[in-house]
Amino acid sequence: MAGKSKAKFLVFGRIRKSLRSLAIAAGNCQLRAVGLETEALSTAAKPRRPLLADVIVLFVVGSLLVGILNVADEWHAPFQAETRIDLSLWKLPQYTLYSLARGWVAMGLSLVFAILYGTWTYYDKKAQGVLLPALDILQSMPVLGFMPGLVLALVYLFPKSNFGLELACVLMIFTAQVWNMVFSYYDSLKAVPDELRQLGRISGFGPVRRFWEIELPFAAQGLIYNCMVSMAGGWFFLTINEAFTLGDKNFQLPGLGSYMSAAIASGDRYAQVAAVGAMSLMILATDRLVWWPLVIWSRKFKIEDVASGPLETTVVQRLFGASRLPNAISALTRLAGRLRKSKTRLKRAPLAESAPEKMSKLAPKVLHSGLLAVIFAAGGYGLYCLVLLLADVDLQEWLHIFLCTAATFLRVLFTLIISSLWTIPAGVWIGLNPKFSRYLQPVIQFAASFPAPMIYPVVLGWILALGGNLGWGAVVLMMLGAQWYILFNVAAGAQSIPADMMSCAEVFKIRGWARWRYFILPAIFPFLVTGWITSAGGAWNASIVAEYVQHGGKTYNAFGLGDLISRATSEGAFDVLAAAVVVMALMVVAINRSFWKRLQKAGDLFCRFGG
């Protein structure tokens, strides 16, 4: 019956409709009669809620518009390798806006890339063998590995305007954001239930329809969560993405990262504090105003309980619910939707029959082989260039690289050990005390998404004042960014311990060390391993900024691979840079494959509850 399929479509809803319902979330006009549009648009609607909400919404929308224009100006500006950064406070909002815009453009690119790459990897079983391992390696590649190529190529492509440099910066942020999103999307595609795919086939969905109606809604939750994590990852290298030295050239773009760099270089304490404050504000605002509502909204795509249930409302929903503006917007979109639909209805009938079938089958094939050829060619050429570059590295330099790798390896190891010492008990405590975790969660989440390199120079100052050196201090710096992943995962692990298991340990009086050894540690083990993997990856990457820090007008180095990469970049020694980056990526992949994956397997086998 028509009613049944109707219900199904309602359940898996279309993303457009859902977006609309987000705007009207607190529900002023949901599911009401057609008469609504005129009513909502007219001023006759009763003023139910305070004017303040309208003002705030107007203000937000207005400042967004101004911001977009401002950013566009900057991107169009004539090329300028090194913008002078004005350290006065009133320039800070503008710089923050620039950085924010870069982050979001990169996020948009990441989203598109993740969906395309994920789709391709999933549907093209042949290419999968190459695409998946490639992803693994790309993921472990430090950002600086991409930088020289990107910057030089794009500045060369757009010699006249700032666009090239801006794009290079955006792409560097992109390389820090995109990989886990690809994995998430690919995993979601793999997890789409067969019934849904069959429903799509029976209903005659093409690839596009399938994407909008089935795949994207299904992947939404994971994707949004990963976007959130990625955004934080993207900020991590902001200070070097916006201000860096490449060979004999200095590049600097106006932004929060370069502001911080300049503030550090000039030793301006107030500006440093202001930059940290602006960064914090930016993170908090994005989190509250964008991610949080999105995460809650995306819960509707949870397949298990699509029917109904208690819902949380967010500040944004309340705000929009209180304001009448969204009503008008939603009415407009609805009107537009209706217009568009009547158009497609008109178009559809004659089109269906006349489409030449052969063409439609052949075209994708040609496109597909063409695409493959292009990518293989590009990849092959890249590899060839890489080999040429690496051939320049002599034996002594290789030896040096390996010694550096060993040093950084030890630092990563110590980072993990020292981090674990405090994060495991703390994480378990947080996970087992839901009352406190509710208050602590936002604090920790903020600490984790704050780009630690921004405060490296400050922390290094303290370390030096305490009589330390960067050799050991780098471990502390690496911990600043890496420890949170362990904390998060341990807390999640402790939280997931079934209540019955907790009661069991209590009833049978399993206490003290036995409780840790036989109960808690094995119970959180799979989560702990995941935390370690992420932390280790983060620590390797962070070594680039942690082993090479500028502080008080001086550059401090610690012998290690990260230092080597940073110095090779600023000295323009691209052969050494390439070799070091490749070694780092291979190192991370090799350790993952040979060690972590096995540990993970053992944990999954022995330490999962239920089943």
Added chain:
Amino acid sequence: MSTQPFIALEAVWLEYPGEKGAAPMIVLEDINLQIAENDIVSLLGPSGCGKSTLIRLVAGLIKPTRGTVKFRGEEVEGICPGVAMVFQNFALFPWLTVVGNVRLPLKQMELSEDEIARRTSHSLEMVGLNGYEGIYPRELSGGMKQRVGIARALAANPEVLCMDEPFSALDVLTAESLRNELGRLCADPENPLRTMVSVTHNIEEAVYLAKRIIVLAARPGRIAIDIANPLPYPRVPSSPDFLAVVSRIHAALTRHELPEPASEPVSVALAIHTIPHASINEVVGLASVVTPEARNIFDLGDELGYEFSKLLVIIKSAELLDLVTTPGENVMLTETGRQFLAGDVSRRREILREKMLRLPLFNRLAQLIGETPDRLISIVDFFEHLKEWFPNENLPELARTIIGWGRFSGLFVYSSVAISLPELKRDTEEESLVPS
């Protein structure tokens, strides 16, 4: 027989604090319960009546908000001494072998290695698990896992064994075989363990195992009926005596859950009563299997394979909607029910709407929504009202039931953020949601 109060719950209340000044939610209300040594007690009741909470109070896993729990006359601080527990979902440590699981509690008890080994092998033997020692739980079936759970509890030589729905995660036949063995244990004079408290929702199980059956009522949880079960062990479920006890409990439950109306209720309209948490689909389903002739509720439950207490909730709902009536232990279709079944979809919804509007809860809600300028209230406001009316209710569940009923009958339109009253042109909106 010893009459010394072994475990005593005195005026025990358990409340969860309400949010932001709301009245606290009462989980257990004024529980007075004395369990003598050698007593085998079954706590029986519908889901949500707090029976699992009650057994956790006995074990000392939860502290009561008010009142005291005493063990051998002394107030219990923390875990009740001499208690062991069997859990519904086994609660085995997946990283330990069968032996490892059984030994783990023993290792905490300052026993010699020999004693640990002796107890472990003895308890494994008692549940028929010898030969399985080195195996990990994931390699065992559910029934075998629960045997490990029982062996672990027995090895600790407890004075009281608490069991929280020990068989409900198992399939019927496996549960039967384990129940059988537990019954044998109860009857075994060699077995030192004489005191057991178990939680179940299965009446036969309670009658099979327990010397005393305590029936709890829900919302808030309280003791409704306390019945002694003097049948001698071993018990035979098919014997007439056994069946007689079962039907006595059935009768008591029905009297309690579906009381005969003393007189025609007149003043009901003023008080807003909650509704039983039954899915409307099940209510409609029930109406279509009930006949105009009176049928025994328990026979019906057996026939449908429904758990008794769950069936009662559905019958209660159907009765509220005037689809069925329940004279004595029977259930039969009403005139409205007959019309309902004869009608087509829209007629059925109409009848439901009409009957629902007679219930004060729906009536008041519809009135509230109708009074708003948009004929719509947000979920947040909806919850606020419910909280005000039913401070002791499980709100999300109640909300789901109300929305389920309202939506099914077309009384309300629900859109995940708001509840509104339907309007005549509603179809236009629905059409726009359907892909063309």
